Amino acid sequence: MASSSSNIDLTGPTFCIVTGSSQGIGKVIAIEFSKLFGPNSVLLLLARKTEELAQTAKLCESDNVKVIYKSIDLSVATEQEMCDIINQALSGHKVTDFTANIIFHNVGSLGNMSIKTSCIENVNEMRSYYDLNVFKVISLNTQFLKLFEEVEDRIIIVNITSLCAVKPMSGMAYYCSGKAAREMYFRVLAEEKKDMIVLNYSPGPVETTMIDVVIDKTVNENLRDVFTTFKKQGTLLKAETTVRKCIKVLVAGKFKSGDHVDFFDDE
């Protein structure tokens, strides 16, 4: 892999947003990354569930890091609401106060697992899925870029993607196609904005409730078998393991902006 323009230093004052940070990988991203941030850093946590968000916030708070959390349903939030929330988190700071501005687009859902791909026809359901997983991700990203326009070369964008963005998996048409669309948007952005750093990080099969949802809901026997075997054999990754790999990838900067980097890729 080619190197990104520079290694990434998160040890200065850092502004960070993590979506979907009430649980799972998002929660662990917030916890692990906040440990790296230098003094006068600000961490903004977004998700729907207030109580769980508050718990994540507690685990991230430190002398260096001020944590702000906000309950929001990103699938229906307006651009103005998104903008206001980031502005509130920034209040008392200038954008130039931070040496790195990083956003983790972690929010995501599996889509309808109870339908065969050959039977998908509900356009409203597709729209809702793409609202949360693609369109609102793009909108939020744009609000972030607008606010930090002045310091564009300090922007780092991490899209939490999946092997499913590049490899089709039976029974997961919503998830695969949504991840493919989302990742491609970030790849095009990386092509246009050469001074930003964009990473599409695929965390591998992680031990989260998502796995149980797949096993429970899928109409696809093959998919159920794969995930059940993963679970039984203990091959699922701990969220901490994959997040630490993500940190390693980012800090080493051994990727080309826009690349898809998988947990299992060679270092």
Place this chain on the structure above:
Amino acid sequence: MASSSSNIDLTGPTFCIVTGSSQGIGKVIAIEFSKLFGPNSVLLLLARKTEELAQTAKLCESDNVKVIYKSIDLSVATEQEMCDIINQALSGHKVTDFTANIIFHNVGSLGNMSIKTSCIENVNEMRSYYDLNVFKVISLNTQFLKLFEEVEDRIIIVNITSLCAVKPMSGMAYYCSGKAAREMYFRVLAEEKKDMIVLNYSPGPVETTMIDVVIDKTVNENLRDVFTTFKKQGTLLKAETTVRKCIKVLVAGKFKSGDHVDFFDDE
């Protein structure tokens, strides 16, 4: 490339649908493929513009092929309307009358070319784009699959894709991400339905009005330069050339169902 399960024979009675067949590649797909079809074939042409559709129809009509055309805006058509149109085209036939049932998902649009990727935030615009280019394509495909369920092993699906589905291009976030999502849906479908044949065919840069729209509308200088150079140097392909390659690929069957095959791929 691995071979598909069998070579494709279109010389028997064939039922065929081509979307976006009033102009450009769609029109030429209809013309060139209709020449192959055997007696008692039915060709259904769909697009918005009635007059142009009628012209395409005239060029496809033959002793072997009955042509039906229907003006329809696929971005707003309901599933019932799609189903009714196919049923009308089938009227007087049983689905078992045909030895091949082929659909070309050719309809497509470029998306908003006047906006930088970093400024995209209009969710309604994204929804409209995906309605035509992804969601309604999926819906129409599902109606087709339902009607021909009985003869699933005679189904051939050709998705007209683009290099942009796999390679990001500055200034084309809508087009690239939409093509990526659409192609991934068809790849997942191919994984699930092993008895169907699914081809994602990327026609290369073809001399159509789309190229002029890009040159005219894009805010991306690099993109304008690339396409202007293509045009000046005469490197754009004739629609006939790429459609004949598509026929060759299909008839030889030298691809794995679900594959992305580009005009420029080695044979």
